[in-house]
Structure formats: C-alpha cells, structure tokens
Amino acid sequence: xxxxxxxxxxxxxxxxxxxxxxxxxxxxxxxxxxxxxxxxxxxxxxxxxxxxxxxxxxxxxxxxxxxxxxxxxxxxxxxxxxxxxxxxxxxxxxxxxxxxxxxxxxxxxxxxxxxxxxxxxxxxxxxxxxxxxxxxxxxxxxxxxxxxxxxxxxxxxxxxxxxxxxxxxxxxxxxxxxxxxxxxxxxxxxxxxxxxxxxxxxxxxxxxxxxxxxxxxxxxxxxxxxxxxxxxxxxxxxxxxxxxxxxxxxxxxxxxxxxxxxxxxxxxxxxxxxxxxxxxxxxxxxxxx
Numbered sequence: 001x002x003x004x005x006x007x008x009x010x011x012x013x014x015x016x017x018x019x020x021x022x023x024x025x026x027x028x029x030x031x032x033x034x035x036x037x038x039x040x041x042x043x044x045x046x047x048x049x050x051x052x053x054x055x056x057x058x059x060x061x062x063x064x065x066x067x068x069x070x071x072x073x074x075x076x077x078x079x080x081x082x083x084x085x086x087x088x089x090x091x092x093x094x095x096x097x098x099x100x101x102x103x104x105x106x107x108x109x110x111x112x113x114x115x116x117x118x119x120x121x122x123x124x125x126x127x128x129x130x131x132x133x134x135x136x137x138x139x140x141x142x143x144x145x146x147x148x149x150x151x152x153x154x155x156x157x158x159x160x161x162x163x164x165x166x167x168x169x170x171x172x173x174x175x176x177x178x179x180x181x182x183x184x185x186x187x188x189x190x191x192x193x194x195x196x197x198x199x200x201x202x203x204x205x206x207x208x209x210x211x212x213x214x215x216x217x218x219x220x221x222x223x224x225x226x227x228x229x230x231x232x233x234x235x236x237x238x239x240x241x242x243x244x245x246x247x248x249x250x251x252x253x254x255x256x257x258x259x260x261x262x263x264x265x266x267x268x269x270x271x272x273x274x275x276x277x278x279x280x281x282x283x284x285x286x287x288x289x
Contacts, residue, residue, distance in 0.1 A: 009037070009038075009082075009084050009085050009086060010037075010038055010039065010040065010081060010082075010085045010086070011035065011037050011038065011039035011040075011085070011086045011088055012039070012040055012042060012077045012081055012085060012086065012087050012088070012136075013031065013035075013039055013040065013041040013042065013088045013090055014042050014043075014070060014073040014074060014077060014087055014088065014089050014090070015027065015041060015042075015043050015089075015090045015091065015092055016043060016044055016062075016066060016069045016070065016073070016091070016092055017043060017044070017045050017048060017052075017092040017208075018045075018046055018047060018048075018066075018092065018208050019046065019047035019048065019208060020047075020048065020208055021045070021048050021049065021052045022265070022269070023092050023093045023204075023208075024045075024048075024052055024055050024092075025055070026095065026268055026269060027090070027092065027093075027094075027095045028041070028055055029095075030095035030096055030097065031095060031096065034095075034096040034097065034098060034099050034100065035096065035099070035100075035101070036099050036101050037101055039088075040057035040058065041055075041056045041057050041058075042056065042057060042058040042059075042060065042073050042076065042077060043056045043058070043059055043060070043073070043092075044059065044060050044061065044062035044069050044072075044073070045059060046062060046063060046069075058076075060072065060073065060076060066129075066146075066163060067129075067146040067147045067148060067163045067164075068147070070089060070129055070146045071144075071145060071146055071147065074087060074089075074139055074144060077136065078136050078139060078140055081136045082136065083135065083136050083137030083140070084135060084136070084137065085135065085136045086104070086108075086133055086134070086135055086136070087133070087134055087135070087136055087139055088131070088132070088133045089115075089129040089131070089132040089133075089146075090129075090130070090131055090201075091129060091130040091131075091203060092208060093203065093204040093205070093206075093208065094130045094131055094201055094202060094203040094204070095201070095202060096200055096201055096202075097196065097199075097200065097201065097202050097276060098199060098200050100133075100198075100200045100201065103198060103200060104133050107133075107179040108133070108134070108135065110177075110179065111176070111177045111178050111179050112134055112135065112138035112142075112176055112178070113127065113132065113133070113134040113138060113171070113176070113178040113179070114132065114133045114134070114178065114179040114181060115127030115128060115129075115131065115132035115133070115164075115178060115179075115180065115181060116128040116130050116131045116132065116180075116181045116182075116197045116198075116201070116203070117180040117181065117182065118130075118183070118192065118195070119180075119182065119183070120183050120187065120191055120192055120195070121192050122154055122155055122160075124162065125152055125168060126152075126162065126163075126164035126165055126167065126168035127164045127167050127168060127171075127178060127180075128163070128164055129146055129163060129164060130195075130197075130201070130203040131181065131197060131200075131201040131203065142167070142170040142171065142174060142176065143170065144167055144170065145166040145167055145170060146163055146164055146166065146167055147163075147165065147166040148161045148162060148163060148165050148166070149161060149165045149166045149169070150165045150166065150168065150169040151165070152165075181197045181198040181200070181201070182197065182198065183195050183196065183197055184196050184197060184198060184199050185279060185280045185281060186280075186281045188281055189260055189264075189278075189279065190205070190257065190260065192205055193205030193206060193257065193260075193261065194260070194261075194264060194279050196276075196279060196280060202276070202279070204261065204264070204265065205261075206257070206261070264278075264279065
C-alpha cells in the first residue's frame with residue numbers, strides 16, 4: 001500500500017526546461033495548486049538564464065538529448081531518495097490540472113508504474129515522460145531508462161523508436177505491468193498536441209519548439225499529397241510538382257500549429273479561466289484559435 005496521505009514519503013518531480021523559461025512559472029503554479037504531498041522539483045535549464053534556478057529545489061548542469069537528461073535526473077534522485085519515495089517525470093510544458101495523488105496511489109497499489117501512453121500518436125506503445133510516476137525502488141530495479149532503442153511497427157510496417165522505448169522493453173522483459181493513462185480530450189484542436197490525460201495532466205506538446213510536425217501530421221499530409229497526385233497525375237510527373245504540393249501542405253500545418261500553440265499558451269499564462277474548457281472542447285473555440 002502506497003502511504004501517500006499522512007505518510008512520510010517525498011515526491012521528486014523530474015522535469016527538463018530547454019532554451020526558454022516560458023513554462024517555468026506556469027508549471028510551478030499548477031504544481032503548487034494540485035500537488036498535496038511534500039515535493040521537490042529537480043530540473044536542468046540548459047540555455048536559460050541562471051536567474052530562473054531559484055524556481056527549483058535542485059538544478060543540475062546537463063547537456064545532450066532529452067532522454068539522457070531525464071535519466072541523469074533520476075540517477076541523482078535515486079542517490080538521495082528512499083525506495084518508497086516517488087519520482088514524477090513531467091515534461092517542461094506539462095503540469096497537473098487536478099490533484100493526481102489519489103490516482104497515483106490507486107495505480108501504484110496495482111502496478112509499479114503509471115504513465116501517459118500516447119496511443120493517438122500512430123499507436124505509440126511506450127510510456128511517455130510527459131507524465132510518469134513510479135517509486136524510486138521500482139525505477140532502480142527495472143532498471144528505468146528513457147532512451148530510444150528498441151523498435152515497433154509504425155505506419156505501413158516501418159519500424160520506429162522514440163523516447164521511452166528502453167523503458168517499455170524493461171517492463172516487457174521483466175513481465176511488469178503498468179497503468180496506461182490515456183488522452184481524455186478530443187482531437188479538435190490537434191490530434192496530438194494540447195492533450196489532457198486521465199483528466200489529470202495537461203501536455204502542450206512541442207512547447208519549446210516551433211515548426212515541428214509530429215508523425216500524426218506527417219502521415220495525414222502524406223495522404224493529402226497522394227490524393228492530390230491521384231487527381232492531377234500529369235502535374236506529378238515532375239518532381240517539382242510533388243515537392244510544391246508537399247511543401248505547401250507542411251507550411252500550412254506548421255503555421256496552424258504554431259498559431260494555436262501561441263493562443264493557448266497565452267491563455268494559460270494570463271490565467272484565462274476558460275482555457276481548459278476550450279482545450280477540453282466544453283467551450284467553442286473561435287475560428288483560427
């Protein structure tokens with residue numbers, strides 16, 4: 001039984017912020033509002049003014065890919081924490097929108113690990129670090145590892161891998177079950193970005209990078225190009241025609257994603273009381289937002 005309420009455990013939040021401080025205050029605000037047990041936030045802030053270190057309990061100097069930074073944070077936490085303490089991995093552009101501790105307690109009573117699974121991203125099978133909670137002891141024993149590595153079939157049978165692949169493999173090899181937290185809002189704003197999981201956690205998606213198209217967008221655009229090619233086969237005899245259609249479609253998708261990202265971020269930052277209802281789809285979204 002995970003003794004959360006009234007217990008002596010510590011929750012360690014491992015999060016990475018990169019090149020932009022814009023999510024730091026937002027994440028801290030929602031953690032204060034919704035985490036009901038003692039917690040510390042450990043992070044790295046590569047490419048961010050060191051003045052922002054004051055917002056965290058521990059800042060580690062790090063370089064390299066995202067998965068390696070998360071693994072390093074976990075390594076340092078495991079050196080300090082007790083086996084029964086909790087590690088919450090949280091993307092820099094993610095935060096709890098409700099108290100997650102009851103669900104965490106219930107989940108960890110059944111399995112050693114609770115995590116988002118982004119099945120909406122071309123049926124990704126692995127735990128995702130936008131939100132994942134486990135005990136320090138479980139992370140040590142698996143052992144936990146966010147690295148890319150093992151592959152699985154993607155679209156059209158192409159093999160893919162992503163952050164969390166090694167963790168999925170460790171769970172599979174050890175026969176360890178895990179609780180999968182699914183997306184609970186619709187895809188009207190975007191099929192992958194602006195996600196709410198388990199009605200507990202919001203993940204903005206690509207919150208530190210513009211002009212990024214996830215696999216969901218890329219596959220949809222490939223279908224659009226194929227349809228255009230079928231309608232106008234003569235035009236597509238020339239490679240330039242294919243590239244023109246593909247480039248136009250990708251630019252349109254990136255501009256749309258960037259604009260929606262900006263509007264939602266500003267609503268969250270400014271404390272708009274309706275932002276969450278809009279993301280959930282409870283309130284109509286104005287055209288272009």
